[in-house]
Amino acid sequence: MKKVFKFIGLVALAAVIYYGFETYPKLDLISGFSAKSIASGHFIDNRSVALIEKTDNDIDLIDLAKNSIDDAQRFATSSVYGLKERKAIYREGLGATLVNDDYDATKPYLVPKRTTANHNLAFPYGDQEPEKYVFDNIDYTKLNAAVENAFDKKGEIKKRTRSLLVIYKDKIIAEKYDTGFTKNSKILGWSMTKSITATYFGILQKQRNFDINKPVPFASWQNDDRKKITTNDLLHMNSGLEWEEDYGKISDATRMLFQSEDMTKPQMEKNLVGKPNNTWNYSSGTTNLLSGILRNQFKTHQEYLDFWYSSLIDKIGMHSMIVEQDMSGNYIGSSYGWATTRDWSKFGLLYLHKGNWNGDQIFDESWAKYVSTPTNDSNGIYGGHFWLNAGGRYPDAPKDLYSANGFQGQMVYIIPSLDMVIVRMGLKEEGEFDFNGMLKGILGSIKK
Structure with a gap:
């Protein structure tokens, strides 16, 4: 014994x-x-x-x-x-x-200048409540049932949807929040922030004739084949640079997010292991490298800070949004954008309308086509920092659907053929939550 x-x-x-x-x-x-x-x-x-x-x-x-x-x-x-x-x-x-322990929290710091003009217009173009509108071709019984089905029943913790918002022809046709959340709740979009970051290159392209097809001029890349990498390659996650995106262990991604002082550097310092424009590999490091490239476009740090809000976020009324920074003052464009569900939907509407926001062209129409066109080697699932349905990821949704996606199932779906934007925020990923089923139910409420 x-x-x-x-x-x-x-x-x-x-x-x-x-x-x-x-x-x-x-x-x-x-x-x-x-x-x-x-x-x-x-x-x-x-x-x-x-x-x-x-x-x-x-x-x-x-x-x-x-x-x-x-x-x-x-x-x-x-x-x-x-x-x-x-x-x-x-x-x-x-x-x-x-x-970290070396960071001096007492040192002065700059903050972005925000504009919060109170437009006397209804949502989405102003701060007033949305106009109520009933569409003859929407089966609201089916729609409401589909929305209700996306949430847990009392006592369950399976689907863990926090909010679901459906916009059709610029009108909210369904909106629901889980207990403890409201239209004013700010929710972390995680990697949906990547799509925000990419958008600034479309804006720069329109404002300053920024050429995304030119090689990125990093001095450290000039002595090897990395000198061939373009901003276009980075936007497509197709640079060929080494990167491990695994949140279940110590990886490039977790070291960057939870240990790096300057998150723009980890991807820059990686070796080339593939061929630019022919080796797709999802990388949060790439997006933060793009944030660093954006910073290099401005003479002062204040200009960089302000640009993110003045050219996009505040310009389309996403006044609840905040994008957080690393210790070096870089926006963490890969992961840390917060906003209300309604404000996330405004971002989707901007793309639905091909960059036009109530008459103001934020980026050229061609940019919406650019981000929603499949990149090489992605099997039709990825474009320019947006996920695509071109490869049939959602079999019961139109092929022209594209989306900003984030960890734990944050989604902004843009469906041009149906003039629709759907936002789902929650705590369950695909595989644990039936996103195709949710889309099928919502889209099935539209009478042909």
Whole structure:
């Protein structure tokens, strides 16, 4: 019997050692994710620590973190078993930033200048409530049933949809929020922010004749084949640069988001492992590199900060939106854009109308076609920082559908052939949530 207990003890010890060996290197990332999530959710959307832990941080390993908030000093701290404590600070106008021990939080900083003109127009072009309109060709019973089906029933935590908004011909025809969320709730779009970042190149192209087909002039790339990489290649995630996008382990993506001081550099420093324009590989590092390229277009940091809002976000009335920064003052264009569901829908409407916002042409019509055209080697699933249905990803939706997608199932669907935008925000990815079924139900309510 003693031998049995000894064996069990040795197995248990081995399991603990293995768990510790596997988990300890991740602690910095775990506490980093948690601190950033707590600070952003609390200070941007006024959520309680308990609610963030129960929802946003309800992820394997992330739920190991212990968190605290300092409301007076406006920061959050997180650690795992008392180890690897990380801190995220909140600054008005900039959002929350995950910082390291060397960061001087007392140093002065610049904030973007915002415009919040109160247009006396109904949504989407103004700040007034949307006009109520009933379409003869919409079966509202079917539509409402499809929307209701996208949410959990009382007591369930399977679908975890937070909000769903359906716009048809510029009119809201369906809108629903989960308990605790409203039209004023700011929700993290995660990688939907990538599509925001890419849009600035369409704006630059229109404003300044920026040529996306020219090689990127990085000095460090000039002595090897990276000198052939263009902004177009980067926008298509088709640069051929090495990158590992895996959030289940320590990878290029997790090191960048939770350890880098300057997130524009990790992708820049990678080797070429493929052929530009022929080696598609999804990379958050690429988007943050694009943010760095944007920064290089301006003489001052203030101009860079202001451009993101004055040329797009505030110009189309996304006044709730905030894009957060890294420690070096770069917008984290890959991942950290927050906005209300209605404001996310405005971004979709801008593309639905091919860059025209109530008479103001934000980017050329050709840009909408550019981002929604499949890139080489993507099998029809990806364009210019937008996901596509050209390859039939959603069999029950039109092939011209394209979308801004984010972690945990954040979606802005643009469907030109149906004059429709659909926004779904939530906590479940494709595979756990039936996005094709949701689209089928909503689109099936339109009478032919």
